[in-house]
Amino acid sequence: MPTTRARLGRRPSSSSYSSTITTIIFVSLCVLGVWLLTSTSVVPPKSTTRTSTDSTSSASSSFASTIMNAHKTISNSAKTPPVFKDTQGDLPDDALKTGDANRPQDTNEIDKLQTDVSTDITKDSGGGDSFNGNGENGKPEDEKKNGNLAVAENSQGLRGTESIEEQEKQKQLETQTSEESSITHRQEAEQITAGVGKATTGKEKAEEDVSLDSGNDAHGVSTDNAKNILSDHEQQKRLEQHQQQEDDQMQQQQKQLEEHTQGVTSKDQIKHDEAPNILKDVKVQNDHKAPVNLTNNLPVPKNENHKTETIVPKESKESKKAWSTQADQSVNQKERRTVGTNNQDSSVPEQNWQLCKAEAGADYIPCLDNEEAIKKLKTTKHYEHRERHCPQEPPTCLVSLPQGYKRPIEWPKSRDKIWYHNVPHTLLAEVKGHQNWVKVSGEFLTFPGGGTQFIHGALHYLDFVQEAVPDIAWGKRTRVVLDVGCGVASFGGYLFERDVLAMSFAPKDEHEAQVQFALERGIPAISAVMGTQRLPFPSGVFDLVHCARCRVPWHEEGGALLLELNRVLRPGGYFAWSATPVYQTLEEDVEIWKEMSSLTVAMCWELVTIKKDKLNSVGVAIYHKPDTNECYDQRKQNKPPMCKPEDDPNAAWYVPFHSCMHKVPSKEKERGYRWPVEWPERLKTPPYWLNKSQVGIYGKPAPDDFAADLEHWKRLVSKVYMNGLGISWSNVRNAMDMRAVYGGFAAALRDLKMWVLNVVNVNAPDTLPIIYERGLFGIYHDWCESFSTYPRTYDLLHADHLFSQLKKRCKIVAVMAEVDRIVRPGGKLIVRDDSATTKEVENLLKSLHWEIRKTISQNQVGILSAEKTFWRPNASAAPT
Numbered sequence: 001m002p003t004t005r006a007r008l009g010r011r012p013s014s015s016s017y018s019s020t021i022t023t024i025i026f027v028s029l030c031v032l033g034v035w036l037l038t039s040t041s042v043v044p045p046k047s048t049t050r051t052s053t054d055s056t057s058s059a060s061s062s063f064a065s066t067i068m069n070a071h072k073t074i075s076n077s078a079k080t081p082p083v084f085k086d087t088q089g090d091l092p093d094d095a096l097k098t099g100d101a102n103r104p105q106d107t108n109e110i111d112k113l114q115t116d117v118s119t120d121i122t123k124d125s126g127g128g129d130s131f132n133g134n135g136e137n138g139k140p141e142d143e144k145k146n147g148n149l150a151v152a153e154n155s156q157g158l159r160g161t162e163s164i165e166e167q168e169k170q171k172q173l174e175t176q177t178s179e180e181s182s183i184t185h186r187q188e189a190e191q192i193t194a195g196v197g198k199a200t201t202g203k204e205k206a207e208e209d210v211s212l213d214s215g216n217d218a219h220g221v222s223t224d225n226a227k228n229i230l231s232d233h234e235q236q237k238r239l240e241q242h243q244q245q246e247d248d249q250m251q252q253q254q255k256q257l258e259e260h261t262q263g264v265t266s267k268d269q270i271k272h273d274e275a276p277n278i279l280k281d282v283k284v285q286n287d288h289k290a291p292v293n294l295t296n297n298l299p300v301p302k303n304e305n306h307k308t309e310t311i312v313p314k315e316s317k318e319s320k321k322a323w324s325t326q327a328d329q330s331v332n333q334k335e336r337r338t339v340g341t342n343n344q345d346s347s348v349p350e351q352n353w354q355l356c357k358a359e360a361g362a363d364y365i366p367c368l369d370n371e372e373a374i375k376k377l378k379t380t381k382h383y384e385h386r387e388r389h390c391p392q393e394p395p396t397c398l399v400s401l402p403q404g405y406k407r408p409i410e411w412p413k414s415r416d417k418i419w420y421h422n423v424p425h426t427l428l429a430e431v432k433g434h435q436n437w438v439k440v441s442g443e444f445l446t447f448p449g450g451g452t453q454f455i456h457g458a459l460h461y462l463d464f465v466q467e468a469v470p471d472i473a474w475g476k477r478t479r480v481v482l483d484v485g486c487g488v489a490s491f492g493g494y495l496f497e498r499d500v501l502a503m504s505f506a507p508k509d510e511h512e513a514q515v516q517f518a519l520e521r522g523i524p525a526i527s528a529v530m531g532t533q534r535l536p537f538p539s540g541v542f543d544l545v546h547c548a549r550c551r552v553p554w555h556e557e558g559g560a561l562l563l564e565l566n567r568v569l570r571p572g573g574y575f576a577w578s579a580t581p582v583y584q585t586l587e588e589d590v591e592i593w594k595e596m597s598s599l600t601v602a603m604c605w606e607l608v609t610i611k612k613d614k615l616n617s618v619g620v621a622i623y624h625k626p627d628t629n630e631c632y633d634q635r636k637q638n639k640p641p642m643c644k645p646e647d648d649p650n651a652a653w654y655v656p657f658h659s660c661m662h663k664v665p666s667k668e669k670e671r672g673y674r675w676p677v678e679w680p681e682r683l684k685t686p687p688y689w690l691n692k693s694q695v696g697i698y699g700k701p702a703p704d705d706f707a708a709d710l711e712h713w714k715r716l717v718s719k720v721y722m723n724g725l726g727i728s729w730s731n732v733r734n735a736m737d738m739r740a741v742y743g744g745f746a747a748a749l750r751d752l753k754m755w756v757l758n759v760v761n762v763n764a765p766d767t768l769p770i771i772y773e774r775g776l777f778g779i780y781h782d783w784c785e786s787f788s789t790y791p792r793t794y795d796l797l798h799a800d801h802l803f804s805q806l807k808k809r810c811k812i813v814a815v816m817a818e819v820d821r822i823v824r825p826g827g828k829l830i831v832r833d834d835s836a837t838t839k840e841v842e843n844l845l846k847s848l849h850w851e852i853r854k855t856i857s858q859n860q861v862g863i864l865s866a867e868k869t870f871w872r873p874n875a876s877a878a879p880t
Contacts, residue, residue, distance in 0.1 A: 322695045323765030326780045329651035330762070351813065351847045353873050356397035363516065364399050364821075366391055366786035368508050368527060383531035386507040388654075390785045394814035398848075399791045399821045400872055407826050408795075411522040411733040411753060415493050417444045418520045422792075425512040428488070437488050438517060447521060449490050453548040453578045453618045458494035460615060465576055468611035469622050472544065472574060475499030479679040479775040482542040482568065485550025487511070489518035489525050499679065501755065503542075503777050505535075519793035522733040524755050526779065527788045530561045533656055536780040539649035540570045540672045541772035548578040555595035559603070560659045563640060566603060567649055571664045571672045572627035575605070576620055583612055583619030602639060603661060604631035629663050650769070653762045653780050671769060679775050683747055684710060687773040697741050697765055706742055706770070713744035725865035726853030727828050729754075732795045736822075739764070739802040740778055743771035754795075759783075761802075763809070783818070784810035792824045799830070804837040816844045823868045828853075831864040838862030 358364040359371060373389035404421030408414060420443050429440045436450025436457075454461035465472065472478050475498045483492050483504040492502030506514050507529035518525035528535065530552055545565050547554075554562040554577075569575060581592040600607065605623040612619040626632070632642065643649070643660035665672040671689040676682045686703040696705020722729065732754050737745045740758035749756060758778030760768040771778045781787060783806055797819060806815055819829060829850070831841050835857050842852060842864055849871035856863040 323697070323767070325764060326651070326653045326760070326762040326766050326768075327782075329648050329766065330653040330655050351396075351844065353817075353848065354397050355400050355873050356395060362400050362402045363513065363790055365508065365527065365788065365790060366395050366818075367788060383507065383529045386509060386529035387531045387533060388785075388788065394785065394810065394818070396811075396814050396817045398817060398873060401792075401825070401870065405792075405825070405870075408520060408824060410731060414520070414522045414733070415447065416449070417441070417446045418517070419443065420445050423513055423516050423520050425516075427510075427512040428514060428517070431511075432487070437490075445517070447488060447490060447493075447517075449494065451487055451490050451548060453620075454491075454616055456615055458490045459497065461491070461613070462494060462498060464611070464613045464616075465620060465622070468609050468620060469574065472622075476678045477675070478543045478574075479676075479682065480541065480543050480772055480777050482537075482545045482565075484530070484545065484547045484565070485552060486518065486525060487514050489515075489521070489523040491546065491548065492518070492525070493521060493523040496755075501775070501777050502546075503537075503779075513790070516790040516793065519734060519790060524734070524757060524777070527790070530564060533654060534564060534652045535568060536652050537568050538652065538766070538769045538772065539567050539662065541769060542568050542573060543570055544574045544576060545569050546576045546578075549580070555592055555599055558659050559599040559640060560657050562599060562603070563659055563661060564657055566605075566625065566661055569625050570675070571625055572675055573625050574608070575623040575625070577623070578618055578620040582610060582621045599640075602635070602637070604635070627664060629666055632661070632663060650766065653782070671773070676773055676775070680750075682773070682775045683750060685774070687770055690770070697767065709742045709744040710747055713748040717745070717748040720856075720863065721830070724854065724856070725828075725830060725863070726867075727796070727830075727865060731826075732828070734794045735796040735798065736794050737778075738783065738797055738799045739805075740771060741765075741767055743767075743774060743776045743778070745798055745800070746771075746776050747774065756798075761805075783815055786818055787822060789822060791821045794822050794827060795824060796828045796830070797823055800832045802833070803831065803841055804833050807837065812840065813844065816841065816848070820848055820850075820868065825868050825870045827868050829864075829866045829868070831862075831866075833862060835860050835862045838864050842866070 356364050358366075358369055360369040367388045367390040368386070370389040370391055373391075374385045377384050402421055402424055404424075406419045406422060408422060409418055420440065423445065426440055429438050429445065432438065432452070435452050436448040436455050437452075439446050439448065449457045449459070451458065451461075462474065466474055474495070479500060481492070481495065481500055481502040483489065483502045486492060486502075486504030486506050489502070489504040492504040495502045502524065504515075504518060504523065504525040505528040506525070508515070508527045509529075515525045515527045545568070552561055554565075565575065577596075580586070581589040581596060597607075600623055604626045606626070608622045608624050610619060610621045641660045643658060643662045647658055647660065647662070649662040667673060669689055669691065671687070674688070676687070677685050684707075686706040690702040690706060692701040692703055694702045696702040698705050698709070700708060721727070729752060732752070735746075735749070735754055735756045737743070737756055737758050740746070740760055741764075743756075743758050746756035746758055756776070758768070758771045758776055759781045760766065760771070760778055762780055762782045768778050768780060783802065803812060803815065806812060823829060829845070831838055833841070838855070838857070839862070842855065845852065845864075845866045849869050850866045851869060852864070852866050854863070854865040
């Protein structure tokens with residue numbers, strides 16, 4: 001500085017003065033160039049929001065002042081060279097905060113959208129500096145912007161010295177950087193989204209699309225042109241367009257999903273474990289009253305969400321090829337398949353219900369009381385008149401109620417007494433009262449628990465049988481029993497205390513309403529006879545067959561009836577025969593015993609024991625069916641003959657008796673080769689003979705299908721049926737699954753004090769052997785015909801996708817009339833089917849004056865719960 005002062009004391013020459021000015025300008029330009037290069041590397045594109053026009057105007061207005069200050073700038077630079085520090089170091093504390101205050105106002109909305117999407121993805125991905133708004137050195141963009149603004153202010157407008165060419169180069173550099181940044185952001189977003197698998201819908205998706213598609217809009221610069229910054233109106237319009245596009249796409253996908261679900265094949269099958277969320281946000285309706293909390297009968301808030309299961313597994317087409325049906329197996333079904341076929345419009349007209357005018361009155365069973373068909377029989381020698389003879393056209397009339405009918409007494413009290421007026425028959429009390437079958441006691445019919453062979457009670461008799469053969473092991477090895485000629489079914493009624501299910505049957509004969517007594521008591525039974533046709537059960541499914549004075553001539557006609565028992569008895573199972581030929585010495589009894597002994601030896605049945613009960617003065621003979629073919633192969637005479645290979649032992653629907661024996665399964669993977677696991681493990685254990693190579697009903701390998709079906713029904717019963725359908729399950733004793741598959745519905749109710757008769761339709765895959773294998777019971781039936789039971793005998797019927805299939809074959813009105821016949825007043829019906837069919841059933845139930853308790857619908861699937869009332873045509877007054 002002294003040298004400068006000395007020089008200023010002298011008058012410089014003109015050439016020296018010009019040289020000095022040139023030097024100053026040169027140095028100034030160099031400093032300015034260095035500053036521009038450095039500031040360009042520090043300031044990110046986002047901090048530069050001026051357009052080229054703004055830069056030019058600013059440069060023109062400040063050019064003079066910049067030149068005037070050049071001497072001072074050069075002088076200062078001589079003292080202290082220019083140093084460009086980290087932008088964050090000199091920022092005030094409040095500049096570290098991100099927010100709208102430090103953002104250009106015309107980019108606030110898109111910055112917000114970008115921040116929202118960035119936050120969502122960063123949370124899932126755990127990083128991504130470029131996408132979460134961090135620039136160089138990991139610093140937030142807003143912090144860098146604030147720092148750059150501070151640097152710009154401290155520079156005292158030096159940027160105004162930029163030339164027009166330099167401004168254009170700067171603009172191109174910014175635009176190129178912005179485009180590269182946008183591409184990088186988009187690529188990283190796609191990678192993060194793919195890696196995390198985060199699904200976005202609705203507004204989230206729209207926001208993501210806007211922020212990503214707008215390129216560098218989030219930085220305040222358009223991808224296409226630095227001048228094109230989205231206005232608030234344009235941003236809102238673009239957001240609405242994305243929202244509308246997303247809504248349209250979602251609606252289209254939903255429509256495609258519904259169409260796909262209705263036509264699903266085995267490859268696309270909705271598996272049990274893949275579709276547990278059935279009935280999301282379901283629509284619950286009640287036509288007669290406000291929603292009710294079923295646990296405490298309090299009103300349910302209107303905004304209550306009922307989230308349950310509705311996606312119903314559908315049968316795969318491949319399974320239909322892999323599984324035979326009872327109709328296919330039964331050799332004489334060709335003619336009967338056409339009976340009741342309905343090729344007309346299945347729409348339901350308004351019904352004008354009438355009472356049936358059948359001679360049987362309140363006890364009318366259409367297929368057993370067809371007097372017209374019975375009169376045409378050529379003979380009744382083999383009880384043909386007690387067999388099924390269904391009307392050509394199923395009846396659509398309603399059965400009347402007995403005078404004085406009341407709601408049945410609940411189990412377990414019903415085992416000991418019932419209302420007399422519900423089954424007003426006294427003949428059995430008069431004939432069998434001394435044997436403790438049934439007695440009249442005021443307004444009740446009482447059941448002391450006895451029978452012809454166990455006057456002193458069934459429990460003592462059960463213990464007596466097991467003591468005779470401990471291997472019977474009630475409730476463990478022996479779980480499913482067939483009781484032939486059951487009377488009032490006290491034997492089966494008391495087997496419940498041993499955890500055993502008994503299928504009891506007896507004909508509708510002169511022993512007035514014995515099966516009706518059994519069902520009124522809450523004991524499973526059907527009306528059937530051993531006449532000329534096979535029983536409606538598969539082969540080899542009953543663990544034990546019982547006959548106590550059942551009045552069946554086993555020894556006659558080559559043992560045809562006993563051979564039918566042999567068909568349904570499991571290999572290794574027992575036949576308990578308690579009858580007078582076992583323990584009496586009358587001539588007739590002795591002769592029957594001889595013939596019976598010869599027959600059982602020829603059948604390879606082993607007589608295990610003959611045991612006498614001193615208390616009841618009776619005896620029992622217990623036989624064991626072979627579990628190998630060794631005895632069959634060693635017989636000297638083929639009498640009774642072995643069945644031909646083409647004779648299907650499982651064909652049982654209207655199939656006549658074949659007086660022959662089927663060989664015992666000899667291969668390890670064949671059904672019947674070995675005994676099932678003990679109860680209760682067998683309930684949930686897939687049968688060993690289910691092959692993994694076989695496609696299950698719902699498309700999985702058969703054992704997996706079985707297990708998934710059980711879990712499906714356990715979830716559905718616990719989440720929906722128990723508390724969501726308006727049913728008091730403590731009042732349910734007699735139940736029927738009208739379309740059972742694996743018996744999952746019955747298995748899910750195993751802990752309740754009730755029983756479920758599983759019905760496998762004759763035109764459905766034959767899964768009834770599986771049901772028996774797991775320790776449950778059932779029967780074959782065609783719902784285009786009447787069921788072999790008395791009116792008013794069931795507390796609950798369950799129809800899972802039954803009616804939609806029946807509509808293709810028979811008249812739905814007749815089926816609903818049959819449902820009304822079977823269910824007791826106060827009894828329930830649960831329907832799960834497609835929404836259209838469910839609505840059709842609902843309308844019919846309303847015409848029958850049933851009370852609709854609940855209707856639930858979602859995705860073309862509906863659940864309906866209804867209760868039968870006491871209404872009858874021309875007799876609608878309900879009893880007190």
